[in-house]
Amino acid sequence: MVKKNAFYAQSGGVSAVINASACGLIETARQYSSSIGKVYAGRNGIIGALMENLIDTSQESDDAIRALRHTPGGAFGSCRYKLKRLEGNKDEYERLIRVFKAHDIGYFFYNGGGDSQDTAYKVSQIGDRLGYPVVCIGIPKTIDNDLAVTDNSPGFGSVAKYVAVSVREAALDVLSMALTSTKVFILEVMGRHAGWIAAASGLAAMQAGDAPHIILFPEIPFNEDQFLRKVNSSVKDYGYCVIVASEGVRNEVGQFLSAMSAQQDAFGHAQLGGLAPFLAQIVKEKLGYKYHWAVSDYLQRSARHIASQVDVEQAYQVGKAAVELAVKGENAVMPIIIRTSQDPYRWEIGSTALKNVANVEKKLPQNFITQEGFGITQAAHSYLAPLIDGEDYPPYKHGLPVYVQLKNIPVEKKLKETFILT
Structure with a gap:
């Protein structure tokens, strides 16, 4: 086998554990130095390849690469x-x-969600057509947990843990002051088409009457009358109401409640935002209750200080498996997580063809949502609970977590022509 270099890129919204996948990949590639040369990373994802802005990870020490495992964000952009x-x-x-x-690159590792896996699949096809075959391996990552085939997606478990912990803690705060102050608290979480993150908030409840009292899912059309009745009954029965709302909640004709005019993101998706204040205004106008709202936004996906130990380990292992699959001669595949046992929870790494996950969204199953549409079932609880298990704290110094910042030394450009993004 002729030794080739590898290209690795991070794509889309980052997570608390995407760098753990990078760590697993780079450490494993160094162990296979007889098959894989240098690992180049794309500065700012796939744009780094298009613009020939490559980073030479071989210039980073073993300690620095090891520290990626506990560092949030995207180390290479x-x-x-x-x-x-x-x-x-x-x-x-x-x-x-x-x-x-x-740059003599024969391996392409793309770390991202469904859109990214579609890109990796297409590159695997075009390489053959152009007479320069490239081994393309996808690496799963999405906090939305909406990748098909894999049991769960690295990045989701830590967001789920953050949201469940935040709801439990915020609920205690609201309950303490509910008699004379705030009676309704609304937390807006990410989730455009799938309500996995919102569902995870249901893990916060230990018994009937515990928060969250209402969960709003993208899979269930929003009905204002039913929503207000549930808010009112929760306040009457428990003295307060905690609501967790997925940003992708739609009305009964399929329109996003939080869509901001006609704006779109870079993937052509509607730009969402503002659901929590929208719901708060309804509560104020129709019920008159004092409220507070919050948007977890980037906090939920960057909270490495409270990451799930299971999530960290799975993120590392899919990065490791990507290299092992490539060295074995696999192409156009993605490592996946397979749940082999529920109680006790056990898992292993398998693989699937990229064409099976490219642009495919996995939504929250109906049997995970209670009949009234505002909570999660025992089936959902059983699926979700193992994914937030365990703690994997980063090192701390002077009361703050210590994260690595790589040198990110650029690779010398070799092409004369430049590429203009359109």
Whole structure:
């Protein structure tokens, strides 16, 4: 086997554990130095390849790479940039292959969600067509937990833990003051089309009457009358009401409640935001209760200080498995997590073809949502609970976590032509 270099890129919204996958990949690639040369990382994701802005990870010490395991964010930079359709739009793909060829890159590892796996799949096809085959391996990552085939997605378990802990703690705060102050608290969480993160908040409840009293899922159309009746009954029965709302909640005709005009993100998705204050205004106008609201936003996906131990380990293992699959000669595949036992919880790493996960969304099953549509069932609890188990604290100094910042030394460019993003 002729030794080739590897290219690794992080894609989309980052997580508390995406760097753990990078750690697993780079450490394992160093162990397979007879098959894999240098590991180059894309500065700001796939854009780094298009612009020939590569980072030489071989310039980083073993200690620095090891520290990625407990460092949140994207160590090499990420991006929201989706390559155009392959048919009739070959320029971007041909550019990737030219960059790969110039830097003797024979392995492409793409760490991201469904859109990213679609890109990796397309690159695996175009390489063959252009006479420069590239081994393309996807690495699963999404806090939304909406990747198909894999039991769960690295990044989700830590967000689930953060949201469940935050709801339990905030509920105690609200309950303490509910008699004379705030009676309704609304937490808005991420989740455009799938309510996995919102569902995880249900783990906070230990017994009937505990928060959250209402969970709003994208899978269940929002009904204002039913919502207000539930808020009112919760306040009457328990003295307060805690609501967790997924940003992707829609009305009965399928419109996002929180869509901001006609704005779109880089993937062409509607730009969401403002659901919590929207719901709070309804509560104020119709019920008159004093309220507070919060948006967990980036806090939920960057909270490495309270990451799930299971999530950290799974993130590391899919990065490790990506290299092992590539060295074995696998191509156009993605390592997946397989749940082999529920009680006790056990899992292992398998793999699936990229075409099985590219652009496929896994939504919250109906049997995970209670009949009234405002809570989670025991089936959901059984699925979710193991994913938030255990703590994996980063090192601390002077009361703050210690995170690594890589040198990110650039690789010298070899192509004369530049590439303009459109």
